[in-house]
Amino acid sequence: MIEIEHLTRRYGDRTVVRDVSLTVGRGQIAALVGTSGSGKTTLLRMINRLVQPTAGRVLIDGTDTATVPAHLLRRRIGYAIQGHGLFPHRTVAQNIATVPRLLGWDAARIRARVDELLDLFQLPPVEFRDRLPHQLSGGQQQRVGVSRALAARPDLLLMDEPFGALDPVIRASAQADLRRIQRELGTTLVIVTHDIDEAMALGDRIGVMDQGLLLQYAPPRAILTDPATPFVARLIGTDQRPFHLLSLSRVADLATPGTADGPPVAPDASLRDALALCLWSGRGALPVQGGGVVTLEALRRAARPGGAGADP
């Protein structure tokens, strides 16, 4: 668990982060979203003390981070950044082994861990272990960057626009992978993004920042249905609200007993996918794999604030 208490950062008389407090529960994902210059990256970098707070403190599992030497603190916190930041002169395996080596793991353990991570990220070790970063595609570099951040099994992972340099198709699958791996490992994750869709897709909670202030810190549904300020509402964009709302719930949550014609929809598909399928095939109801139906009527209700999916 990480607790941020009244964190402030000033550069001269410019305040970049202003009295921000928030808590991220163990195994949760917090997505910090905002325009550039909103202070979200500075907030993130104060967690592993790449930026020293002017005031306030950060507690990780109850320990004040200021009481630990910065480099030792950082070895326990995963860190992945935009454009991957891989070391160009080191192989994939050496890059991933960075933190384990700093921690003094023995060679056999490091090797096993590297292979395990490469498997986890679907990069066959035999093929990728000894490659240099420039011999990888952008998506592969990014996966190696995240593997490196996870190498020493940190309880906390910080990511700064990790998918910013990827094209949309690869980005979507990278987000899905991250979500899967984060659930598998139970890592607490703080991710900075300027992309509200990414924040919606990943965040258990979303923190919206503007001009150094944390405007709202709440689950995605609350951000959508109950924006704290006009800025938050504007950032989400009114035209996308129903679709964001639908994407937060799964078909299984809305299924009712009954039967319908046509090809079925998977129970863990999002309501947004179900709506798209209804509209595209011109059907008023879809059968759900394993029984039940989801109706267009129910989808329509779920797309409104306070609708059926409000309390899954």
Next chain:
Amino acid sequence: MAAAAPARARVTLSRPGVLFAAIGLAGLALPLVQFRANRIVAGEGASLPGALGGWGWIAAAALAAALLVGVPARTPARLRLALALGGVLVTVAALGASAGALTPPGDRIARVSPSAGFWLLGLAFALAVADALARIGLAFRQRWALLAGAVAVVALVLGSGLLDDVSVMREYQARRDVFAREAGRHLLLAFGSLGAALAVGLPLGIAIHQVPRLRAGVLGGLNIVQTIPSLALFGIMIPLFGWVAATVPGAAAAGVAGIGAFPALVALFLYSLLPVVSNMVVGLSAVPHGARDAAVGLGMTRAQVLAQVMIPLTLPVVLAAVRIVLVQNIGLAVIAGLIGGGGFGSFVFQGLNQTAMDLVLLGTLPTIALALVSGIALDLLVAQLDGRRGRGT
């Protein structure tokens, strides 16, 4: 149109080929060697046929043919390379044979020295070799092999006695033991000053990068040193270190002196500092920001960031500096001969004083060879490192 096309195809010329042929043919027309009854008197030129008779005509015809084959653009690069290498060897062999033929048997005073014809032929074929190599684009391993092969062939030719009657080799035979010593001294001056410059310059570059306030002052100061003409800097050293040696206790015993190797080393060291320091600074600031940020963010200490990320990534740029400095110092070390520092320069200045050009050449040719080999070897190293790290991909 239809009639003109084949005509145009027939006259397609390789521009470099034309240039090399022009230089080489001019060389054939000029005297290959110069014969002098002794070291000092004015000599008379002798062309290839003039020196070697019938064999000379054959050699001249072969060289001319090799030059002319390179003129059409469609001559393949590998054939160009073979002909050019053959041309170099024939030219050198012709020099040795002419010297042997022109020198009266048993005469140790007569001198046969290379003349304009030899230099032009050598230049033409050397350029043709370089041009052909650039066209072929050899792999690194082949380029290393070629460099080693070239050095071995030169050693073989010199050791075979083929050139023993040529004036420069005559001078060498008279100074065999001194030559080895001065060669060692020359290497010491060039590599010693490089080593010292690296030992001081690399940490200095790191310091400047860490403390940017130092940058303007240090680089400015080194820039000023770089603008002092070498002769002047060597001159400044004489009174300066002479005074230090005379007044500071123990300095003279430690080797400090106004003349000799010490001031020469110091001067070369000073000239080396700017390229080393500035390349180190450039290399450090060119390290990708992401790599640096990640290194700190993953928990490396300052020293670890430097040792494991920053410095390895500056290696190609530092090697480029080493190349600049080494080639520069091998050349500049010649001036050390003027202040008693030894090295090949001592032959050059002795030769100048005695107006004995052969002695000057005895100092110059090994200097050029040394600089060439070092330059090519380091170029290869830099290119290999860059290739491995995927720069420019």
